[in-house]
Amino acid sequence: MKKFFLIPFFVALFSFAGAASAQTVDANSPDGMIKTVTQQVIDAVRGDKSIQQGNISAVTKLVNEKILPYTDFQRTTQLAMGRNWRSASPEQQQQIVEQFKMLLIRTYSGALAQVKDQQIQYKPFRANPDDTDVVVRSVVMNNGSPVELDYRLYKTPQGWRVYDINVLGAWLIQAYQQQFNEQIQQHGIDGLIQFLTQRNQQLASGKAS
Numbered sequence: 001m002k003k004f005f006l007i008p009f010f011v012a013l014f015s016f017a018g019a020a021s022a023q024t025v026d027a028n029s030p031d032g033m034i035k036t037v038t039q040q041v042i043d044a045v046r047g048d049k050s051i052q053q054g055n056i057s058a059v060t061k062l063v064n065e066k067i068l069p070y071t072d073f074q075r076t077t078q079l080a081m082g083r084n085w086r087s088a089s090p091e092q093q094q095q096i097v098e099q100f101k102m103l104l105i106r107t108y109s110g111a112l113a114q115v116k117d118q119q120i121q122y123k124p125f126r127a128n129p130d131d132t133d134v135v136v137r138s139v140v141m142n143n144g145s146p147v148e149l150d151y152r153l154y155k156t157p158q159g160w161r162v163y164d165i166n167v168l169g170a171w172l173i174q175a176y177q178q179q180f181n182e183q184i185q186q187h188g189i190d191g192l193i194q195f196l197t198q199r200n201q202q203l204a205s206g207k208a209s
Contacts, residue, residue, distance in 0.1 A: 027159025031125040099196035
């Protein structure tokens with residue numbers, strides 16, 4: 001079976017430091033929101049040893065408080081599932097969203113321990129006033145090596161929300177589409193839920209390969 005976990009989603013969220021210092025998040029500014037949320041997350045990581053040690057409860061709390069309010073993870077999951085999303089019941093959709101989110105948290109929580117003094121450079125943000133879907137582009141310097149890191153956001157009545165991330169040219173949604181589709185084709189919607197659930201159980205018990 002092809003490797004299911006392709007993109008270090010939470011490495012993208014946690015393993016760099018931004019330059020923003022404001023504590024108030026302006027969700028009406030795509031690039032400003034990314035810079036501010038990034039700084040708040042990095043400050044939280046550096047100030048909490050349990051997060052640095054990969055404590056799942058502490059990591060989940062940080063994600064729920066600092067990141068999820070500015071993301072649309074249901075949209076991320078829906079796009080990753082493609083047309084299969086419509087075949088799932090509302091209960092199944094919710095289960096998949098929750099298991100997928102926990103999968104990413106558990107898989108990449110160890111990346112938090114790697115937060116050091118990485119530097120990030122934001123590329124000039126270009127968008128028209130009437131745009132409803134934009135990309136904020138950046139480059140992270142990690143031990144002297146540049147890492148491309150971009151965020152795709154869309155406009156909602158509550159402000160801009162992140163729904164996809166690009167690391168080194170690979171977008172998160174695109175990377176998971178094939179894996180989700182293969183699981184559903186072979187085992188159905190319930191099979192995907194079972195796969196994600198079992199994988200989370202393996203990661204929780206430390207038995208994942």
